[in-house]
Amino acid sequence: MERPLTKNIRPDGKPLFIKEYESLGGYQSVKKALAMQPKEIQELVKKSNLKGRGGAGFNTGLKWSFVPMQGEFEHKYLVANGDEMEPGTFKDRLLIEGNPHQLIEGMIGTAFAIQADEGYIFIRGEYTYAAEVVAKALAEAYEAGYLGNNILKTGYKFNLHLHTSVGRYICGEETALLNSLEGKRANPRAKPPFPQVSGLFGQPTIVNNIETLCNIPHIINNGAEWFNGLSLTPGDGGTKIFGASGKVKKPGLWELPFGVTLRELLEEHAGGMRDGLKFKGCLPGGASTDFLVEQHLDIRMDYASVAAAGSRLGTGTMIVLDDKTCPVGMVLNLEHFFAQESCGFCTPCREGLPWTEKILQKIENGKGEMKDLDILQFHTKFMGPGNTFCALAPGAMAPLQSALKYFREDFELHIKEHKCSWK
Amino acid sequence: MxxxxxxxxxxxxxxxxxxxxxxxxxxxxxxxxxxxxxxxxxxxxxxxxxxxxxxxxxxxxTFYNLIYRRPVGKYVILLCDSVSCYIMGLETVLQHLERTLGIKYGETTADDRFTMLPVPCLGTCDHAPAMIVGKDLYRDLTPEKIDEILNSYK
Missing domain, CATH: 1.10.10 (Arc Repressor Mutant, subunit A)
Known part of the structure; x- marks a missing residue:
């Protein structure tokens, strides 16, 4: 089984710097890409069926193809979204810290494909070590001639900078991220215009997730057919970094083909539940995905199968709920997060999420009433897709609505017994 | 100025x-x-x-939680309060920090050494619970480990 993304990452996760990276075949794709036509690379990536690994799962090559390739622009920008803040998600940290040059190499190929001349690696402020590693790798890449005003003496210009952020989950939303890069509050922007046409400082811009970008060198080197062949699911190219946290025996990250089953992830890779605990459910791809429960264990982990089961693949890193952890407490923790992280721009999200949190707190404290469940149910519709300015509130409603569906009796037990029986 | x-x-x-x-x-x-x-x-x-x-x-x-508009101590403790840490024993860790330092979230110790704040998911969920002190990340926290960590910041 091939693991292109992680095969060169050391077991202890210590970063690979340029000499070693080059000796393992690093930066080959830059030479290859610079000899191709930009549109050719876009087509290649489109055919590879690489989909955005930040959670949305949109075809990456298709996303790039909306960048205007004719006409004069002051700049075109490429931004790597390293604002990994989706609770339960820890995959981009591994890729940045373990192999920073793979990311930079992927960004050069991507930048060339859209003819970007400026780029930013946007890293959340708490990832201080990742930022140090990237800063060093960037200096090495400039020194070696892979970045700068005349890359490998081909005349192609791409300058790449590190930006460390100062908090807030909403910065991961791509248009909010652009506002943050412009030094503003990170409120999402209205679309259209899409960033591909008018993004950073009003110029054509692509924002891609770290894991997405790390796939690019391998696609350029090995082709679309090879990339599709890595996956067990037709239509989803490549591997995915899956992960698990919670009370499993071996929490961690594993690069696996799309289409492995949830059961295999849980039982084989995560080692099953800790002794004495039972699996109650999981959020398959971060905090803003719907719960999956025992009946879903045999579904395949790919975009379509997880969607058919009523959830989302999201970031592919699951949070496991066991039978000794209070599901109401867990959902309360999630809604507290979303209420706090709402940017406050649109009313349903700003007002609705704290309302949801208060009701959940009331139920968890044993002061809930049955009608509170109807209010929560109402909120899941009221803040559902299409009713808010961005995807934050609908994401927040995903774990709540699925918890009300699968764990309803646990909510009712809190109300009937006037206490949390898990404490 | x-x-x-x-x-x-x-x-x-x-x-x-x-x-x-x-x-x-x-x-x-x-x-x-x-x-x-x-x-x-x-x-x-x-x-x-x-x-x-x-x-x-x-x-x-005031929008960004890592820009401090009020005085903080020499080291800021950012304790992850998100879901994986919640499952893995955040409550115990928080209580231990509160008892040891004599402060709650948003407060600073009398000697001006530590300020404690909650922070969203630190992205190290397979080693929960986790916190940052100053610039350093600490994982798989237990009360004993916390005592050791705090003692190393003078």
Whole structure:
């Protein structure tokens, strides 16, 4: 089984710097890409069926193809979204810290494909070590001639900078991220215009997730057919970094083909539940995905199968709920997060999420009433897709609505017994 | 008054952006690096330097949770309060920190050594519970481990 993304990452996760990276075949794709036509690379990536690994799962090559390739622009920008803040998600940290040059190499190929001349690696402020590693790798890449005003003496210009952020989950939303890069509050922007046409400082811009970008060198080197062949699911190219946290025996990250089953992830890779605990459910791809429960264990982990089961693949890193952890407490923790992280721009999200949190707190404290469940149910519709300015509130409603569906009796037990029986 | 060093460092950031107002967040980071936090006076001085209104600067400063608009201690403890840490025993860790330091979230120890704040998911969920002290990440926290960590910050 091939693991292109992680095969060169050391077991202890210590970063690979340029000499070693080059000796393992690093930066080959830059030479290859610079000899191709930009549109050719876009087509290649489109055919590879690489989909955005930040959670949305949109075809990456298709996303790039909306960048205007004719006409004069002051700049075109490429931004790597390293604002990994989706609770339960820890995959981009591994890729940045373990192999920073793979990311930079992927960004050069991507930048060339859209003819970007400026780029930013946007890293959340708490990832201080990742930022140090990237800063060093960037200096090495400039020194070696892979970045700068005349890359490998081909005349192609791409300058790449590190930006460390100062908090807030909403910065991961791509248009909010652009506002943050412009030094503003990170409120999402209205679309259209899409960033591909008018993004950073009003110029054509692509924002891609770290894991997405790390796939690019391998696609350029090995082709679309090879990339599709890595996956067990037709239509989803490549591997995915899956992960698990919670009370499993071996929490961690594993690069696996799309289409492995949830059961295999849980039982084989995560080692099953800790002794004495039972699996109650999981959020398959971060905090803003719907719960999956025992009946879903045999579904395949790919975009379509997880969607058919009523959830989302999201970031592919699951949070496991066991039978000794209070599901109401867990959902309360999630809604507290979303209420706090709402940017406050649109009313349903700003007002609705704290309302949801208060009701959940009331139920968890044993002061809930049955009608509170109807209010929560109402909120899941009221803040559902299409009713808010961005995807934050609908994401927040995903774990709540699925918890009300699968764990309803646990909510009712809190109300009937006037206490949390898990404490 | 901003120091000459701060002004120099802020101006260094200008060349990364098409106009200087875009360096607003970088400017706030510079001030905080030198002073631990950003005061009302600093906001006014930055407004002058960046040719923005003080309210504009403050609207940015107060939006971001890692820009501190109130005094903090020498080391800021950022305790992850998100879902994986919740499952893995956040409550025990928080209680131990509160007891040991004698402070709650948002407070600073009397000796000005530590300020404790909650922070969203630190992205190290397979080693929960986790926290940051200053710039350093600590994982798989237990009360014993916390005592050891806190003692290493003087």
């Amino acid at each position: 901003l120091t000459a060093e701060e002004i120099h460092e802020i101006k260094e950031e200008f060349h990364l952006y098409p106009y200087k107002q875009a360096a607003c967040i970088e400017a706030l980071k510079v001030v905080q690096k030198h002073r631990r936090w950003v005061s009302d006076e600093n906001v006014k001085d930055l407004a002058e330097l960046l040719e923005m209104s003080a309210d504009e600067i403050d609207s940015v400063a």
